[in-house]
Amino acid sequence: MYKYTDFDAAFVANRNAQFRAQIARRIDGSLTEDEFKPLRLMNGLYLQLHAYMLRVAIPYGTLNAAQMRALADIADKYDKGYGHFTTRQNIQFNWPKLSDVADILDALARVEMHAIQTSGNTIRNVTADPFAGAAADEIADPRPIAELIRQWSTDHPEFQFLPRKFKFAVTGSPNDRAVTRAHDIGLRMITKNGQAGFEVIVGGGLGRTPVIGKTLRDFLPEADLLPYIEAIISTYNLLGRRDNKYKARIKITLQENGIDDFRARVEARFIDLHPTFEDVDQQILTTIKTAFAPPDFVQAPVTLYTEARTHDPVFRAWSDTNLSAHRADGYAIVTISLKAHGATPGDASSAKMRLIADLAEAYSDGEIRISPAQNIILPHVHKSTLPALHAALLRAGLATANIGLVSDIIACPGMDYCALATARSIPVAQAIATRFDTLEIEHDIGPLPLKISGCINACGHHHLGAIGILGLERAGVESYQITLGGDATETATIGTRAGRGFSADDILPAIERLIFAYLALRVEREETFLETYRRLDIAPFKTALYAQEEQTNAA
Amino acid sequence: MPPPYPPNVITANALINGDVVYQTRDDQWSETLAHAEIITDEAHAQIRLLDAQSQPEKVIGAYLAPIKTTPDGPVTTLFREYFRATGPSNYPHGKQESRHV
Ligand code: HEM
Numbered sequence: 140m141y142k143y144t145d146f147d148a149a150f151v152a153n154r155n156a157q158f159r160a161q162i163a164r165r166i167d168g169s170l171t172e173d174e175f176k177p178l179r180l181m182n183g184l185y186l187q188l189h190a191y192m193l194r195v196a197i198p199y200g201t202l203n204a205a206q207m208r209a210l211a212d213i214a215d216k217y218d219k220g221y222g223h224f225t226t227r228q229n230i231q232f233n234w235p236k237l238s239d240v241a242d243i244l245d246a247l248a249r250v251e252m253h254a255i256q257t258s259g260n261t262i263r264n265v266t267a268d269p270f271a272g273a274a275a276d277e278i279a280d281p282r283p284i285a286e287l288i289r290q291w292s293t294d295h296p297e298f299q300f301l302p303r304k305f306k307f308a309v310t311g312s313p314n315d316r317a318v319t320r321a322h323d324i325g326l327r328m329i330t331k332n333g334q335a336g337f338e339v340i341v342g343g344g345l346g347r348t349p350v351i352g353k354t355l356r357d358f359l360p361e362a363d364l365l366p367y368i369e370a371i372i373s374t375y376n377l378l379g380r381r382d383n384k385y386k387a388r389i390k391i392t393l394q395e396n397g398i399d400d401f402r403a404r405v406e407a408r409f410i411d412l413h414p415t416f417e418d419v420d421q422q423i424l425t426t427i428k429t430a431f432a433p434p435d436f437v438q439a440p441v442t443l444y445t446e447a448r449t450h451d452p453v454f455r456a457w458s459d460t461n462l463s464a465h466r467a468d469g470y471a472i473v474t475i476s477l478k479a480h481g482a483t484p485g486d487a488s489s490a491k492m493r494l495i496a497d498l499a500e501a502y503s504d505g506e507i508r509i510s511p512a513q514n515i516i517l518p519h520v521h522k523s524t525l526p527a528l529h530a531a532l533l534r535a536g537l538a539t540a541n542i543g544l545v546s547d548i549i550a551c552p553g554m555d556y557c558a559l560a561t562a563r564s565i566p567v568a569q570a571i572a573t574r575f576d577t578l579e580i581e582h583d584i585g586p587l588p589l590k591i592s593g594c595i596n597a598c599g600h601h602h603l604g605a606i607g608i609l610g611l612e613r614a615g616v617e618s619y620q621i622t623l624g625g626d627a628t629e630t631a632t633i634g635t636r637a638g639r640g641f642s643a644d645d646i647l648p649a650i651e652r653l654i655f656a657y658l659a660l661r662v663e664r665e666e667t668f669l670e671t672y673r674r675l676d677i678a679p680f681k682t683a684l685y686a687q688e689e690q691t692n693a694a
Numbered sequence: 695m696p697p698p699y700p701p702n703v704i705t706a707n708a709l710i711n712g713d714v715v716y717q718t719r720d721d722q723w724s725e726t727l728a729h730a731e732i733i734t735d736e737a738h739a740q741i742r743l744l745d746a747q748s749q750p751e752k753v754i755g756a757y758l759a760p761i762k763t764t765p766d767g768p769v770t771t772l773f774r775e776y777f778r779a780t781g782p783s784n785y786p787h788g789k790q791e792s793r794h795v
C-alpha cells in the first residue's frame with residue numbers, strides 16, 4: 140500500500156492545525172457561519188438534519204487493517220459506534236460534535252487518512268475498481284494512477300474553486316466496476332499496439348441531469364495522462380458556468396459547447412502544458428507503482444474449499460454469490476455484504492469493522508477495499524482459508540449471501556439524515572430486502588441491481604439501477620418514482636421513468652409486481668431482469684406497475 | 695381582515711453538536727419542540743427570527759417552521775420537520791435516544 144511521504148504527513152498535519160484554529164474561531168464567535176462554511180466543507184464537514192457529518196476519503200477504496208481499526212475507534216469515541224460507507228468509497232460519520240472534529244482529523248492523520256477535498260468544488264476522492272490488483276480480468280492495477288491523480292489534485296492551487304465538484308474514477312479492467320461512465324472524468328486503462336494508455340471518458344454524471352460520459356480521447360498514452368487531464372480541467376475551469384449551479388458540471392459545459400469544440404480546446408491546451416511537466420510525473424508514478432506490488436501468492440491445494448462446497452450448503456450459497464475470480468491461481472476475491480436483510484445499506488458497526496480488520500490480517504494480506512456498491516471486499520483470500528473465513532463471518536452476522544441480488548441495495552442516507560432530501564430511502568431499502576428474504580426468492584430472481592436516492596441529486600445512483608427508486612415530495616408526502624433499465628457497468632445506461640410515483644405504502648407492492656412480472660416474462664432462469672427488460676422494453680413492466688389501478692379506476 | 699397567521703416556531707441547529715433546537719419564549723434554545731415559543735403574529739415572527747439569527751455563536755440556520763397546536767402541545771406539519779423533531783427512522787438515535795432513558 141501507498142505510504143505517506145514526509146511531505147504528505149506534514150501537509151496533512153499542517154492542514155489539520157489550520158482547521159483546528161478555524162473551528163476554535165468559529166466556536167468563540169470570531170467567525171460567522173457564512174465565513175466558516177466554506178472552510179468546513181473544504182475539510183469534509185457538513186451540517187445535516189440532526190448533526191454534523193464528517194466525510195472521510197478512502198482513496199481508491201483501499202484500507203489496511205490499522206486504518207479500519209482507527210475508523211472503528213473514531214466511531215466509538217466520537218460517534219454512535221458505526222460508520223456509513225458510500226458509493227464513492229468514502230466513509231461518513233453521522234454524529235460528530237464540532238468541538239471533536241479536529242481531534243478526529245488528528246486520529247485519522249495518525250493512520251494516513253484525511254477528509255480533504257471530500258466536499259466543495261474541488262477534485263474529489265479518486266475512486267477505482269474495488270477489485271484492483273486482484274481481478275482476473277484486469278489489464279493493470281488502476282490504483283497507482285489514482286494515487287498519482289490524488290497527489291496532483293490535492294491542494295492544486297488552480298483547481299480549488301472549480302465551477303462545481305469534480306469526480307474521477309479509474310478502472311484497469313474491461314468490466315467496469317468503478318462506474319467510470321458516470322464520472323466527470325472516467326479513465327479506462329487499455330493497451331494499443333502493446334502500449335499502455337487510457338480511454339478518456341468525460342462528462343458523465345447523475346443528479347438532476349443524468350448523462351453517460353463520452354469518449355474525449357480513445358487512446359491516450361500513459362505518459363501523457365497528467366498534462367492531458369490538467370488540460371481538460373483547466374479548459375472546464377475557464378469555460379464552465381458559474382452563474383447557475385445546475386449548469387456548472389462539466390457534463391453541461393460539453394452539451395453547451397459541443398464535444399468537438401471542447402476537444403479542440405483541450406488538445407490545444409495540452410500542447411502548451413505537456414512540456415511543463417518535464418517527466419516529473421512519470422518519475423513519481425514509477426515510485427508509486429512500487430507501493431502497489433502484489434502480495435506473494437502461495438501455491439497450495441484448495442481441497443478444503445471444494446469439500447466445504449460439497450458438504451455445506453450455506454457455504455456453497457455464499458460462495459456462489461460473494462466470490463469473484465482472482466488473477467492468482469487458488470485465490471478468490473471475497474465480498475462481505477453490508478446489506479444484511481433489514482439493515483441500513485453501507486453501515487458497519489465498530490465491532491464489525493474491527494472483526495473485518497482482523498480477518499483481513501488473517502486471510503487477505505491485511506488489505507480491505509470498499510466497493511461502490513457499499514460493501515467491503517477482502518481482495519486476496521486463498522481458497523483453502525475460505526471455510527474458516529466464512530465461519531467467522533457467519534458468527535458475526537456478516538455472511539449474508541446476496542451480492543448482486545435484489546437485497547444488495549444501494550441507498551443514500553435520504554431524509555433520515557440528509558438536509559437536502561425530499562424523502563427517506565433507508566426504510567424503503569429495508570422493506571424491500573426484508574420482503575424478498577421472507578419470500579425466499581432472491582436467488583431465483585438472480586442479479587438485480589436496485590438503487591435508491593432520497594432526492595434528485597442521485598447519490599444512490601438510482602438512474603443506474605436495473606430498478607431505480609427516486610424519493611420525492613408531492614403535496615407534503617413522500618412519493619417514489621421508479622426508473623427501469625439503468626446499468627452502471629461498461630454498458631452504462633440511464634434508466635427510463637416508468638410513470639407516476641408511488642406512496643411510501645405502495646412502493647413495496649409495486650416493486651413486487653415488477654419482479655413477479657419479470658419472473659413470468661423471462662425466457663429462462665439465466666435471463667436477468669435487465670436482459671428481459673432490454674428484450675421486451677418497458678411496456679410489460681408498465682402494465683405490471685399500473686394496470687391494476689387502471690382497472691380499479693375504470694370500474 | 696387578513697387571514698390569521700398560522701402558528702410557527704423558530705428552529706435551527708445547535709452550533710456544537712448540530713442538534714435540532716427551538717427558540718423558547720425566554721430566549722433560550724431547547725432540544726424539545728414542546729418548549730418552543732409558538733408564534734402567531736407575523737410582525738412578531740420577523741422580530742424573533744432576527745433575534746435568532748443574531749446568535750451565530752449558539753445556532754446555525756434559524757428559520758420559521760409551521761406547526762399545529764394540539765391539546766398535547768405543538769406538533770410538526772411537514773414531514774421533514776417531523777424527522778428533525780424525532781430523529782432518524784433506522785436507529786433510535788438523536789432525540790429518540792434521550793426519550794428512551
Ligand atoms: C449526506 C450528505 C450528502 C450531501 C449533502 C450530498 C450532496 C450531493 C449533491 C448536491 C449532489 C449533486 C451534485 C450535482 O449534480 O452537481 C450529489 C451527487 C452525488 N453524491 Fe451525494 N450527498 C451526500 C451524501 C452522499 C452519499 C452518502 C453518497 C454515497 C452513498 C453520495 C454519493 C454521491 C454520488 C455518487 C453523486 C452523483 C455524482 C454525480 O452527480 O455525478 N453522496 N451529492
Ligand code: SF4
Nearest residue numbers: 551557560593594598
Ligand atoms: S440523493 Fe439527495 S437525499 Fe440522498 S444523500 Fe444525496 S442529497 Fe441527500
